[in-house]
Amino acid sequence: MTFQGSLAYEEYCAQLLVESEKFREIVRHGDLTATVPTCPDWTLADLARHVGGAHRWAGELVATRATAMIDPTTVTGAGGPAEATPEAFDAWLAEGAERTVAALREVGPDTPVWSWARDDRAGFWARRMVHETVIHRADAALTTGAAYEVPPEVAIDCLDEWLELCASPVVEEHWADRAEALLGPGRTLHLHATDTPPALHAEWFLDLTGEHVTYRRTHEKAAVALRAPLTDLLLAFYRRRPLDAEGIEVLGDRPLLDRWLTYSSFS
Numbered sequence: 001m002t003f004q005g006s007l008a009y010e011e012y013c014a015q016l017l018v019e020s021e022k023f024r025e026i027v028r029h030g031d032l033t034a035t036v037p038t039c040p041d042w043t044l045a046d047l048a049r050h051v052g053g054a055h056r057w058a059g060e061l062v063a064t065r066a067t068a069m070i071d072p073t074t075v076t077g078a079g080g081p082a083e084a085t086p087e088a089f090d091a092w093l094a095e096g097a098e099r100t101v102a103a104l105r106e107v108g109p110d111t112p113v114w115s116w117a118r119d120d121r122a123g124f125w126a127r128r129m130v131h132e133t134v135i136h137r138a139d140a141a142l143t144t145g146a147a148y149e150v151p152p153e154v155a156i157d158c159l160d161e162w163l164e165l166c167a168s169p170v171v172e173e174h175w176a177d178r179a180e181a182l183l184g185p186g187r188t189l190h191l192h193a194t195d196t197p198p199a200l201h202a203e204w205f206l207d208l209t210g211e212h213v214t215y216r217r218t219h220e221k222a223a224v225a226l227r228a229p230l231t232d233l234l235l236a237f238y239r240r241r242p243l244d245a246e247g248i249e250v251l252g253d254r255p256l257l258d259r260w261l262t263y264s265s266f267s
Contacts, residue, residue, distance in 0.1 A: 005123065005126075005127050005157065006153065006156065006157035006160055007127075007153065007154070007157055009104075009108070009109040009123055009126060010105075012104075012123075012126035012127050012130050013101050013104050013105055013126055015130050015154060016055075016097060016100065016101055016104075016126065016129050016130050016133065017097055017098070017101055019130060019133040019134055019137060020055070020093060020094070020097035020133055021094075022137055023048075023051060023093065023133055023136065023137045023140055024089075024090050024093050024094060025146075026137065026140040026141055026143075026144055026146045027044065027048050027086060027089050027090065027093065027140060028086050028087075028089075028090050029086070029144070029146075030044050030086075030140065030143065030144040030146075031044060031144070032044050032045040032048070032084060032085075032086065032089070033045070034143050034144070035143070036139050036140075036142070036143045037142055037143065038138075038139045038142055038239070038240050039139055044140065044143050044144070045080075045084055045089070047136060047139055047140060047143070048080070048089050048093060048140075049079065049080040050136065051093070051132070051133060051136050052078075052080065052089075052092055052093045052096045052097075053072060053075075053078040053079065053080070053096075054129065054132055055093075055096040055097050055099075055100045055129060055133075056075050056076075056077060056078040056096045056099070056100070057070065057072040057075050057078060058100055058125045058128070058129050059096065059099050059100030059103045059104075060075045061113055061114060061115075061125060062100070062103040062104055062107055062111075062113050062122050062125055063099075063103035063106075063107075065107065065111060065112065065113055066113055066114045067112070067114055068114055069114055069116070070114075077092070077095075077096070080092065100125075100129065104122055104125065104126050107122045108122065109121060109122055109123035109126065110122070110123065113125060115128075116170070117165060117168060117170055117171075118168070118169070118170050127157070127161060128161070130154070130158075131157070131158045131161055131162070134150055134154060134155075134158055135158070135238050135240065138235055138238070138240045139240065142240065148231070149231055150230075150231050150234065152196055152200060152202070152230055153200075155230050155231060155233075155234045156193075156196075156200060156202055156230070158234055159191070159204065159233070159234055159237060160217075162237070162238070162264070163204060163206070163215045166213055166263070166264050167212070167213040167214060167215060172212060172213065175263060178262065178263045179213070179263065181259060181263075182208055182213075182259050182260065182263045183208050183209070183210070183211065183212075183213070184208070184209070185209055186209065186223055187208035187209055187223060187256055188205065188206060188207055188208060188209065188220075188222035188223050188224075189205070189206040189208070189222050189223070189224050189225070189226065189256065189257060189260060190203070190204070190205055190206075190219075190220060190221070190222035190224070190225040190226070191203060191204040191205075191206070191225075191226050191233060191237065192219070192225060192226070192227045192228075192233075193228070193229065193230040193233050194227055194228060194229055194233075195229040195230055196230050201217050201218075202230055202233075203217065203218060203219045204216070204217055204218075205217075205218050205219075205220040205222060206222075206260070208256075208260070222252070223252050223253040223256055224250065224251065224252035224253040224254065224256045224257045225249075225250070225251040225252055226243075226248070226249070226250055226257060227248070227249040227250075227251065228247055228248040228249065229247055232245070232247050232248055233248075236248055237261075237264075239261055239265055243257070
């Protein structure tokens with residue numbers, strides 16, 4: 001199987017470094033003790049440890065061409081820097097991202113590597129770590145009040161990947177109890193980015209009427225529509241922005257959208 005993604009593999013590698021730098025910029029100038037409003041059990045320092053630890057774990061999986069899960073707590077340096085200072089976090093985050101990208105570039109996209117999503121290739125981790133960092137950068141920005149924007153092609157791929165994961169057999173199996181409350185006749189959702197040109201096809205149709213979650217990139221009438229500028233659409237769909245925030249429109253069956261957001265939450 002050949003790696004499939006909206007971006008080229010090298011673009012994911014490069015974008016991971018870009019997103020890591022943007023995340024580091026927020027951490028460098030933020031209060032590490034501040035509570036993250038979208039992850040209230042974490043401080044900004046906890047969020048930084050999570051992101052940097054994820055980078056190192058993914059990098060270890062790729063570098064060792066792992067055929068089974070590696071315990072994240074056994075990865076050297078994954079617990080965070082020795083000192084909880086902005087300078088120490090900055091250096092630690094930079095080192096982790098750079099090592100992961102070096103490993104990704106060395107092995108190439110189709111090298112077999114274990115993943116929890118059963119897409120056992122290095123390409124999965126390149127894409128996953130980009131979007132892990134994109135969304136947690138939003139958490140950091142919301143904590144500190146920093147500006148937040150995502151390149152359109154990255155935001156679209158972030159939504160694509162999230163839907164692919166939510167529709168995958170492994171997630172369906174893991175969230176089987178949630179699916180019972182979600183799936184049913186007449187249950188469809190439409191996502192529509194309001195600020196992108198038609199050529200980007202930034203619209204999605206989720207079909208929840210059958211036994212499985214399916215989706216396609218298209219404009220179709222649905223039971224409920226979520227409309228917003230692309231970055232806001234991304235954040236709302238990841239539960240990082242309230243549905244009643246300025247610029248976000250919900251048309252139709254709001255409870256169905258709420259059920260979807262509950263289904264697709266890792267919490």
